[in-house]
Amino acid sequence: MSGNKTSVAIIGGGISGLVCAARLSQLGITNATVFDTGKHAPGGRCSSRFINIEGKLHIFDHAVQFFTVSDPRFAKIVSFLHNKGAVKVWPGKIAHLKLGGKPTEVKNVQAFIGTRGMQSVPECLSSLVHMEGNKWVSNVYWDPLIKKWKVDDHGWFDYLVVAHNGKCAARLMADAGVPQIHNLLKVKFGPVLSPQTNVMQLCSLWVLLFALLRKIEIDFDGAFVDHSDISWIGNNTSKYSAENQMDCWTIISTKTFGANHKVPQEFIPPSTEKEVTHLLLNGFAELTGINRQLVAPCFTKVQLWGAANPLNVLQGEECVFQSSHNVGICGDWLVSPSVEGAAVSGLALAEVLIRHVNGERKDVGLKKRLEPVESEAIGSFPTNKSLFFKPAK
Ligand SMILES: Cc1cc2nc3c(=O)[nH]c(=O)nc-3n(C[C@H](O)[C@H](O)[C@H](O)COP(=O)(O)OP(=O)(O)OC[C@H]3O[C@@H](n4cnc5c(N)ncnc54)[C@H](O)[C@@H]3O)c2cc1C
CATH class of the missing domain: 3.90.660.10 (Polyamine Oxidase; Chain A, domain 2)
Incomplete structure (x- = not known):
């Protein structure tokens, strides 16, 4: 397979899928397609609502509120987004609030936000990749003879990337002939981590x-x-x-x-x-x-x-890859439940995939265990590891 011709289908246009596609393109694989269900825009949980109230559009962040940077690889992405005018530092006062108490300021957090809602982040990333928006992928099939993935009626691809989680991802991969991948995508729901921690x-x-x-x-x-x-x-x-x-x-x-x-x-x-x-x-x-x-x-x-x-993340690896079937997984749940975690996972999978294209035959993360996430903020995303940096030109 020559790098340039290699085709990759990425199912999910959240931060992890978009970063994975953008990094692949940077590394020479320009034939990656990101499929996303978003009707108006990609972004998944990193998105905003634009609501007309009394004749004026107002921006509401309805999931991600801001993000922090602790990993130098993510810092590079944020510098890029900053130079493109897609993100800015939020100078707002962030506090910790207890019922009946006075707000105490949360220090040491450099909070980044989009310039026009958190939506600016995926919008900027999607301009770098080939997107198929408003597309729900419902069936994937691996042909062992030609060693390619069929993705609905969108054609055949050399590689498949699952860049979303939840019941849909588990269902999508249930009969795809990759039980280890399917096992990792099985999911439980609940506010308290069940003792059976090896299930997402x-x-x-x-x-x-x-x-x-x-x-x-x-x-x-x-x-x-x-x-x-x-x-x-x-x-x-x-x-x-x-x-x-x-x-x-x-x-x-x-x-x-x-x-x-x-x-x-x-x-x-x-x-x-x-x-x-x-x-x-x-x-x-x-x-x-x-x-x-x-x-x-x-x-x-x-x-x-x-x-x-x-509530739990993969221990020891930032993405998953099954070498025999040219299939990988990326997403926040493999690193940390945050924009940074999703981006780092997408980056990591792009690097693994490139090495496979270049002949390395190695599985990643298939046998790893899941461990509880550290922080409890906003459901569970971490703010405690903020790196203060000046976005590079
Ligand atoms: C309420 C809330 C608040 C949050 N606050 C913060 C915060 O302040 N700071 C922070 O850093 N993080 C926060 N997070 C976490 C952050 O949003 C996520 O960690 C990150 O956006 C996950 O990105 P992802 O690419 O892994 O997944 P997702 O964003 O879930 O992307 C997956 C994409 O795949 C698409 N998809 C799913 N199935 C299919 C299919 N079959 N075919 C095609 N497309 C499909 C989905 O529509 C979605 O667009 C918050 C999350 C929530 C829910």
């Missing part, structure tokens, strides 16, 4: 987006919260349009609240929507000490991330 476990999180007609006086722009229902509150207006009169907020629930109010993600019953909105707004008022009567939104939207964040 994901938590669910509720998100409430809301807008107030007037700004409210609060001594922080984003806060990690110790509260029975809420794990994070963040001000989108401070990130993207400080000059606005309106105040646009995101509240993220705890994992326990996510599990206690779980419903089918695509069909949220109106009664659940009402209850979740009510409880999270009450929690917000309680935490901030603002009279509940003043927390009277002109807009609300709830969203359930059924497969929000992994």
Whole structure:
């Protein structure tokens, strides 16, 4: 196989899939196609909503709130994104908040955000790769004779990359003839890691987006919260349009609240929507000490991330690759449940794949064990390892 002609199908256009494709292209494999379900844009869990309220578009980050950098490989990517104008440092005050207590500032975190919502990150990365958007891949098939993967009716590919997790990924690979890969993709759900830690476990999180007609006086722009229902509150207006009169907020629930109010993600019953909105707004008022009567939104939207964040990650490897079948996996759950973790995993898989194209025959990560993730912030993404750096020109 010559590097230039090698074709790769990447199923999933979140950060891991996009970074994998971009790195492959940089290393000479320009024939990689990223398939993503996103109707409007790729990005998966690193995306934003643009909502028209009273005739004006407002940006809401509905999953990733900001990201940190601790790995020099990721620092290079962030420098690139910074030079392209896709990311900036958020100068906002990030605090830690306890019920009944005063907010204490979280120091030593260099928080990066997109320039136009977190969506700017995947948008910039997708401009470097060949994307097939609004495409749901439902069937893949390995032909051992020609040693290629068929991907729905999109044709044959030399390599397959699974860059998503959850039930869909497990289903997609169930009959693909790669049981070790399928085993790693099996998944459990719940807020507390089950003792059977060698199975990937994901938590669910509720998100409430809301807008107030007037700004409210609060001594922080984003806060990690110790509260029975809420794990994070963040001000989108401070990130993207400080000059606005309106105040646009995101509240993220705890994992326990996510599990206690779980419903089918695509069909949220109106009664659940009402209850979740009510409880999270009450929690917000309680935490901030603002009279509940003043927390009277002109807009609300709830969203359930059924497969929000992994509670365990692969030990010792950053990606998975089965050499005999030209198939690999990347994603946050292999490194850490964060933008950085997803990017590092995508990078690692691109490097492994290139070595395979060049003749190395080696499996990666197939027999590894999963271990609990370290941090508990926003469900479970780590903030404790921030590297302060000046994005390079
Ligand atoms: C509520 C919430 C808050 C978060 N906050 C932060 C934060 O503040 N900071 C931080 O660093 N991280 C945060 N994270 C974690 C971060 O979002 C993820 O770690 C990261 O975005 C994962 O990227 P990924 O590429 O591994 O997966 P994903 O983003 O899940 O990408 C997978 C993609 O594959 C697509 N896909 C799935 N199945 C198919 C199919 N069959 N065919 C085609 N496409 C398919 C999906 O639609 C998706 O676009 C948060 C996550 C959530 C849910």
